Amino acid sequence: MSEAVIDLQGVRKVFTPPQHVQSSLKEALFSPLQLARRMRAARFLALDDVSLRIARGETHGIVWRNGAGKSTLLGIIGGVLRPTAGRVRVSGRVSPLLELGVGFVPDLSGDENAILNGILLGMRRHTIEERLDEIIRFAELEAFRSQELKTFSSGMQSRLGFSVAVHADPEILLVDEVLAVGDASFQERCLDRIITMREAGVTILLVSHDLRTTERVCERATWLEAGRAVATGRASEITARYERSVGVPGASVLDRLVGGPGEARRL
């Protein structure tokens, strides 16, 4: 169980903001040196020497403040971005729940969107078609599946997106703030499903602003601050240290659900 499925070593990522990369033809042709200088000046360091090992079957949380490089880190693990320096090894199929329903098309039906989304997540068409009924049932959309997606509420769209993603047989699940969408009962269902997947041995990287959720779901956690992984350890320790440093007691969805802070651990 200790084999690392996500292994980042000394990962560094330097970005040039898009508005500086997209240049006009005029500038590229007539003042390439000035353009190069401008691009160099605009560069910023999103990740600086981040090392992170996540074992197979582990549930790992990330705590961070805005601008800490979280999206960049998830992009690199998800295979969308490449590091400027350092080594990245990710073994197993990654299903990014970065945003539910990426690529959903309002003018296509629920079924058609599930198929499109599933293929974009890396599934074969025949696999999705076999599981389509199950996907729709989990999302509780049986009555709406042939309607155009634009008639769906945002909660319904999130349910569909979540359902497709968890049916894509991920070996690694990147969960980014999905628990902040939908109503409370949907959030609870998502969480239940994630816990079931964890029990089935799926590696989970959870990125949530809700420290109580991080504590409840994750064994270990990493604190990301200004592009650096400042601490890694037991989830409850990391969230406690983070909380002390930031001074914001994470208002928890879970607290509301279970009727107060009694059940969730307070530190």
Place this chain on the structure above:
Amino acid sequence: MRGRGLGYAWDLIHVLVQKELKLRYRGTTLGVLWSLADPLAFALVLQVAFRRILQIHIENYPVFILSTLFPWQWFLNSMSEGPYSFITNGQLIKKLPFPRLAIPAAVVLGDLTHFLVTIPILAALVWWSSGAAPPAMWMVGFPLLIVIQGTQTIALVALVGCVTAFLRDLGQLVRVGLLLLFYVTPILFPQEMFPPVLRWLLFANPLAPLMICWRELVMHGTLSPFLTPALAYAAGSAALAVPVYRRMAWRIAEVV
């Protein structure tokens, strides 16, 4: 990207093409047949302009013009929309690590479906004008030329698309270029009407050999000797596109 095999690549391109076609023709009565409207209207204008006004006589002008206008339209559609396809699909590219080449491939294959619709029209016109069914060579020639043109167009769309993501002017420049290219490609008139001093254009123009092949195939049922330069241009475009794509495609997620 990740090795998911050809079966997955096919599923991905297929679903992207399906999406495009469904969206484009949603709620229209004629559906994909609408793609015939542009080249047919243009051919009608040319028929009147060349025959009635300019009094230029070219044998069997409707077949002559449509044999190249239909494949040209395929190329034109892909090249004018294609370079922006990475940008318009930016949300997908930023979030999911599927092979980016699927996007230009889906554009070109989507436009290919429109071209396929035109083949029965060509066959009917040939039948009507010559009184005989199209020659058996079509069974070989059409797939062959479709593969050549498809490869060349996917390569060029991917190439221009990668650069356009960083340098947005390029896509517009290409549109103007296509307009000029049309008039130095033997589409409106046969290559023999090119003034001898401009003959080199037939070889310098990456589309001219291919268009000559289409015309020979449709009008005479033969494979033109221009097949070799057409193949060379397709292979050359791919050889040019692959390294650029390898170097730039993964960076698109950072700029769209």
